[in-house]
Amino acid sequence: MPTFEKRVIPYTETGLFSKLIVDYLQEAAAVRDFYHRPDRLESYADQIREKSENYSDYHRKTLVAALEVQYQGFELTEAVRTNLTALRESHTFTVTTGHQLSLFTGPLYFVYKIVSAINTAKALQVQYPDYQFVPVYWMATEDHDFEEISSLVTNKGKLKWQKEAQGAVGRLDTAGLEQIAKLLESEFNTGKNAQEIAHLFKKVYLQETSLAAATRLLVNTLFGDTGLIIVDGDDRALKQLFVPNVERELFEQFSFKAVSQTNEKLKSYSVQVNPREINLFYLTSGLRNRIVKEEQRFRVVDTDIVFTETELRNELQEFPERFSPNVILRPLYEEVILPNLVYIGGAGELAYWLQLKSMFEAVGVTFPILKLRNAAVVLQRKQFQKIERLQLEINDLLRSVTDLSNRVAIQSADFPLSLDRERAVIESTFAHLEGLIARTDKSFAGAVAAQKKKQLNGLDKLEKRLLLAQKRKSADEIVRALALRQFVFPFNQFQERILNFSVFYAEFGAAFIDTLLQEFEPFKSELAVFIADT
Known part of the structure; x- marks a missing residue:
């Protein structure tokens, strides 16, 4: 068991x-x-x-x-x-x-x-x-x-x-x-x-x-x-039971108005769906197509089915099952x-x-x-044991392929791959220089800023080269980690x-x-x- x-x-x-x-x-x-x-x-x-x-x-x-x-x-x-x-x-x-x-x-x-x-x-x-x-x-x-x-x-x-x-x-x-x-x-x-x-x-x-x-x-x-x-x-x-709401949707388009206003308020996020003017389908055997309003008539898209307003009201009362709500x-x-x-x-x-x-x-x-x-x-337990042997946590397997590869390389290195300490030295040195400039000749500010940026960029490049070198050295561990990740993301999708x-x-x-x-x-x-x- x-x-x-x-x-x-x-x-x-x-x-x-x-x-x-x-x-x-x-x-x-x-x-x-x-x-x-x-x-x-x-x-x-x-x-x-x-x-x-x-x-x-x-x-x-x-x-x-x-x-x-x-x-x-x-x-x-x-x-x-x-x-x-x-x-x-x-x-x-x-x-x-x-x-x-x-x-x-x-x-x-x-x-x-x-x-x-x-x-x-x-x-x-x-x-x-x-x-x-x-x-x-x-x-x-x-x-x-x-x-x-x-x-x-x-x-x-x-x-x-x-x-x-x-x-x-x-x-x-x-x-x-x-x-x-x-x-x-x-x-x-x-x-x-x-x-x-x-x-x-x-x-x-x-x-x-x-x-x-x-x-x-x-x-x-x-x-x-x-x-x-x-x-x-x-x-x-x-x-x-839903007929009153369908009627309002067909003849007042209430959902389009309400959801459009909300979407505007949510624009700092990515909205999931956008409403149509009428968020209903017409549903019969082998058919589920959108209902659209064209001037004074209502048409079922990609068909010859057309209703006047009176005909559509009658259709709704007689055949409510033919009106199918969409995702909205x-x-x-x-x-x-x-x-x-x-x-x-x-x-x-x-x-x-x-x-x-x-x-x-x-x-x-x-x-x-x-x-x-x-x-x-x-x-499986054996998969979990392999994770532990690589000194990884389960949530490491939730990372992207690149992030997981970097994590394994950094962890397997016998020296720190981060140059944050060196960055701190540069930041401190240039902070001192900026203080001197403020007290002497401010025209040097641009040259000092450019030199600071150049040195920090140089450190970024060195750090990337160190990481690449360590990834080559840790290739076997990275391959094993990525193989484990495939159990969490089979076919490159979350399990x-x-x-x-x-x-x-x-x-x-x-x-x-x-x-x-x-x-x-x-x-x-x-x-x-x-x-x-x-």
């Missing part, structure tokens, strides 16, 4: 996050206007109170009824049944994360996001025992970027689903995945855990006929025992239909959520608390953003996910490093 030792690195020390996210984590004054409440346990009392006032019994009843339909035909755990029942009660709230329907979960962070939601709900349950907290996975079934979800990566490389696809990915059939099943079976061909992986893939994708149903079955199989509730927003009854409006849609307190996402997601608070305020919907999901790196969970499940079995559920601490902003003993 594998066991895992856990080490942690504060997020702010990893170098993995943008200034915007670091400022958010540190509650810097510069970003205070862009979120509602900070992500602290004590903040949730007021969040519960506000959401209670702004979420109607009708929305709650509609949500539960829709979920009961969505779960028809699925085998439910007792925990899921309990949470579906709990959602009927006014003292029950959700803790939500969302993701695309990535093939077999896609990158590892798909799993990390869901575990973060589950553990956040557990932590809130302890802190606020008078309420119920239900973890939710929102399936992005209406997304139409098939290329982005159509592959998974193992240690051997990418497995790609070859398929012609258009429209909402959740509606796609699963034809063509038999080949991926064979490739997975070939790759993980020995051991009980490997057989479980192959069996799970076949059970999910060869049994269900749509990608939405397959993803629901997969996530329910992995996390059903935790009570995780899976929501599909591509639902007529749920879309009906989808967060609002989630918060309208769910009794939600907190949204859990990655750094990129939180960056665009920070652009949206004014849009929520424009329509009187409670803005959720924003939580950065848990993150992790998984290493959790590229590898599929099957890589570690095949090796460690259910203990891998069990460890995440036991060890992820959602109210600590830290990267978890799991060192596996097998």
Whole structure:
């Protein structure tokens, strides 16, 4: 049975996050206007109170009824049944994360996001025992970027689903995945855990006929025992609740105005998304195209579909399911239909959520608390021992290739490669000269400054040459360090953003996910490093 030792690195020390996210984590004054409440346990009392006032019994009843339909035909755990029942009660709230329907979960962070939601709900349950907290996975079934979800990566490389696809990915059939099943079976061909992986893939994708149903079955199989509730927003009854907001978007373009104003305030950072005048798609079978306004008419881009204002109002009332929010409006849609307190996402997601608070305020919907999901790196004990032998720390492997190479060279040198002491001598000498000039002839100031710059530049060049010489001398150690870095950045991408969970499940079995559920601490902003003993 594998066991895992856990080490942690504060997020702010990893170098993995943008200034915007670091400022958010540190509650810097510069970003205070862009979120509602900070992500602290004590903040949730007021969040519960506000959401209670702004979420109607009708929305709650509609949500539960829709979920009961969505779960028809699925085998439910007792925990899921309990949470579906709990959602009927006014003292029950959700803790939500969302993701695309990535093939077999896609990158590892798909799993990390869901575990973060589950553990956040557990932590809130302890802190606020008078309420119920239900973890939710929102399936992005209406997304139409098939290329982005159509592959998974193992240690051997990418497995790609070859398929012609258009429209909402959740509606796609699963034809063509038999080949991926064979490739997975070939790759993980020995051991009980490997057989479980192959069996799970076949059970999910060869049994269900749509990608939405397959993803629901997969996530329910992995996390059903935790009570995780899976929501599909591509639902007529749920879309009906969103009609007033869609109407305002079509005829007032409220989100464009609100988000554009926020983006102007955020211009010192790099904004994640830019709003369109209408942030909606028209959705039918095989089609999800933008809606644009042209003079007095509304057109669906790249089609012959055109509406007058009256026709579009009628279409919305009769077929609300045909109106699909884009990345700007989808967060609002989630918060309208769910009794939600907190949204859990990655750094990129939180960056665009920070652009949206004014849009929520424009329509009187409670803005959720924003939580950065848990993150992790998984290493074998033998890899960790090699790190120690090189006298490196785990966070050294988070450095760039150049920075890590320099770090190894500097550490392995038997004399200091830094010429900072010599710089200090030059600075002191020229400070003395500048004092003499001030008392004698100020016309020498330019010549003295030029000489100082020349000598400092000369030291910079000497320091670089010393470093290059030491890197040649330390070539073997650098090669070993960079080989270790590849476990953290396989295929030159951060481990959790590229590898599929099957890589570690095949090796460690259910203990891998069990460890995440036991060890992820959602109210600590830290990267978890799991060192596996097998």
